[in-house]
Amino acid sequence: MTDREQLHRQGYVLLRRAIPAEWLGELRAAFDAGVMPSSQWPVPRGMDWRHSLLDSDSTVQAVCRLPQVLAVVGELIGERFFLSQVEGREPLAGGGQQQLHRDLSAQRPGDMANALAFFDDYGPENGATRIVPGSHRPGPGAPPFDFSDESRSVQLSGAAGDILVFDVDLLHAGCLNPSGARRRSLLISYFAEPLYASHLETLGLRNIRMDTTERFEPLDSDRRDTRNAEVD
Template identity: 80%
Template sequence: MTDCEQLHRDGYALLRQAIPTEWLNELRSVFDANVMPSDQWPTPRGAQWRHSLLDLDATIQAVCRLPPLLAVAGELIAERFFLAQVEGREPLGGSGYQPLHRDLSAQRPGDMVNALAFFDDYGPENGATRIVPGSHRPESGPSPFDFNDESRSVQLSGYAGDILVFDADLVHAGSLNLSGARRRSVLISFRSESLYASHLQTLSLRAVRMDTRERFKPCGLYSSSAGA
């Protein structure tokens, strides 16, 4: 099976050590310097998480444009796309649990792709993400996905610098941060160009300050994506 086939079958790719190691200390500092209390966001964020407003930082923007990340996002979206949002998130100790859910595509399956770029090591002890491989497309038959059934979920683990890229319809969830250890990450959203008009209507609600006019195009898995 090729990388492309596996990506479309599973609905995600875990890019190991995709962020240059020498960037990590700066990325952690940027995250911490821009943490904003949940009630100060235009739309309040969950109080059991740290949320960081960092989308204007140059190094954060460089992470969002790493060639392997753009290549996987482009392969999944399969048409011209744009960077819609990037926001820092970290579960506090004793919190972070989420039930399994989908973020949901907007107009067609595959038109939105998310990525989690990890600035700290992650695993079961500090609330790593759970995913259900292959759950991004409805299975044949009348039965909907049972979000209470954890039997197919896989809890990820890895190191600072990894990036998880996944179809917005992939079933996933955060887990409980049992140890209280830091687990800083940024949640990145890529969207099909066809969603740009609706994206502009909600910029202020989502606290998006960055310029989102740049366009990327799919050009082959794990090869460079270029703005156009």
């Protein structure tokens, strides 16, 4: 099975050490400087999470444009796309637990992809994300998924600098941060170009300050870079 086939079958890839190590200090500082309480966001955020407004930071923008990330996003979306949103998220001590959920495609399956870029080492001790591999495209006649069924979920673990890229229909969730150790990350969203008009309608609600007019093209198969990518 090729990397491309495996990506579409599983619905995600974990890019190990994709962020250059020398960027991490600056990214952590940008995250901490941008933290705002829930009440200061246009739409209140979860109280057991720390949220950071940092989409205008140049190093954050560079992470969103890493060629390895854009190659995977282009393969998942399959058409011209744009960077829609990026914000910082971190589960607080004793918080962060979510039920398995999908973020949901808009006009067709696969027209949106997300990425989680980790600024700190992550695992069960600090609320690392869990996923259900292959859950983004249920087979014909498959029964509705029971979101309380954790039997197929896998909790991720890894190092600062890793980036998880996934189809928005993949079942995923945050986990409880029992230790309170830092787990700063970026949540990055990419949309297919036909979604741009609806994206513009909600800029204010999502507190987006960055320019979203740049467009990215999916790479040809012989130019894809999947080095250091992990798909279980």
